[in-house]
Amino acid sequence: AQGGARLVEVGTTNKTHLSDYAEAITEETKAILKVHTSNYRIVGFSELVEREDLKRLASQHDLPLIEDLGSGVLVDLSKYGLSYEPTVQDSVKAGVDVVCFSGDKLLGGPQAGIIAGRKKWIEKMKKHPLTRALRVDKFTVTALEMVLLDYLDEERAVKKIPVLKMIRESKEALKKKAEALKEQVESLSGAADFAVLPCEEQIGGGSLPLERLQGYALVIRPKRISVPELEEKMRHLPVPIIGRTIENAVWLDVRTMFEEDFGPVSQMLGEIL
Incomplete structure (x- = not known):
C-alpha cells in the first residue's frame, strides 16, 4: 500500500488458469504473486496454476514472481507418511524470485517472517525504512540460525526439531x-x-x-x-x-x-x- 501497489485478483475461488494471469497483465503490472493455501484446501472441481508455468509467464513479461508459502517447509514430508507440502527449495529451484514463509510452524524455529530470493529484490527491501522497524531482534536471529544449521543434516533435523519429531x-x-x-x-x-x-x-x-x-x-x-x-x-x-x-x-x-x-x-x- 505504501508503494501505491494495487492487488488484482485473478481467476475464481475454485478454478484459476494461466490465461487468467496472462489476461490480467498490463503495462502497469509490476509483479505476479502466488499464495499457497497452507491453512485450507479447495477440493473437488478445482484447478490451480503451477509455479513453473507462472515463472515462464513472468519471464515473458520481465516480471518478478513472488510466492507466499505460508508454513516454511524445508523437508519433503511425504517421505514420512504425510501428504506433499511445497518446500522452500521447490520454489527456489523453480526460479521463483521472492519466497515468503514462516520461521516457526512447520519449520520449527522462532516466530518470524522470512523473505528469501534474488539479491536484486532483497536489497531493495532492505533499503526500505520499515525494514529497520520490523526486523527481528538478535535473539530471534540466533535461534533461527541454530534451527537452520540442524537442517544441514535432514536426518538430524527430523529427530531433533520438536515439531518434526512430534509429527514422525x-x-x-x-x-x-x-x-x-x-x-x-x-x-x-x-x-x-x-x-x-x-x-x-x-x-x-x-x-x-x-x-x-x-x-x-x-x-x-x-x-x-x-x-x-x-x-x-x-x-x-x-x-x-x-x-x-x-x-x-x-x-x-x-x-x-x-x-x-x-x-x-x-x-x-x-x-x-
Missing part, C-alpha cells in the same frame, strides 16, 4: 507414552477414572489442513468435579495444561508432551482433582 512419532511410541503418564497420574490421584485411548490429531499451525495423524491420549473422567470445572482449573494452573473435551471427558494428547513433563503434569493434576 509412531502410534506405538505414543501409546507407551500415554500409558506411562497414566501410571504416574493414577499414583497421585484416585479422584478420577483414567484411560488410554486412540485419538485423531490435526497438525495445526496453519499447515496441512486435511492431514490427520493417529495417536493416543490420556482420557480423564473426574469423579468429584465436572469436566468444565476440571478444564477451567487446568487452564488456571501456574503452567496451564490444555486438553480437549470429548464425550464428557478431558483428553490429553501426548504427542505434544515430553516425558520430562509427566512428573509436573501428574503433580498438578493430582492437586486439582
Whole structure:
C-alpha cells in the first residue's frame, strides 16, 4: 500500500488458469504473486496454476514472481507418511524470485517472517525504512540460525526439531507414552477414572489442513468435579495444561508432551482433582 501497489485478483475461488494471469497483465503490472493455501484446501472441481508455468509467464513479461508459502517447509514430508507440502527449495529451484514463509510452524524455529530470493529484490527491501522497524531482534536471529544449521543434516533435523519429531512419532511410541503418564497420574490421584485411548490429531499451525495423524491420549473422567470445572482449573494452573473435551471427558494428547513433563503434569493434576 505504501508503494501505491494495487492487488488484482485473478481467476475464481475454485478454478484459476494461466490465461487468467496472462489476461490480467498490463503495462502497469509490476509483479505476479502466488499464495499457497497452507491453512485450507479447495477440493473437488478445482484447478490451480503451477509455479513453473507462472515463472515462464513472468519471464515473458520481465516480471518478478513472488510466492507466499505460508508454513516454511524445508523437508519433503511425504517421505514420512504425510501428504506433499511445497518446500522452500521447490520454489527456489523453480526460479521463483521472492519466497515468503514462516520461521516457526512447520519449520520449527522462532516466530518470524522470512523473505528469501534474488539479491536484486532483497536489497531493495532492505533499503526500505520499515525494514529497520520490523526486523527481528538478535535473539530471534540466533535461534533461527541454530534451527537452520540442524537442517544441514535432514536426518538430524527430523529427530531433533520438536515439531518434526512430534509429527514422525509412531502410534506405538505414543501409546507407551500415554500409558506411562497414566501410571504416574493414577499414583497421585484416585479422584478420577483414567484411560488410554486412540485419538485423531490435526497438525495445526496453519499447515496441512486435511492431514490427520493417529495417536493416543490420556482420557480423564473426574469423579468429584465436572469436566468444565476440571478444564477451567487446568487452564488456571501456574503452567496451564490444555486438553480437549470429548464425550464428557478431558483428553490429553501426548504427542505434544515430553516425558520430562509427566512428573509436573501428574503433580498438578493430582492437586486439582
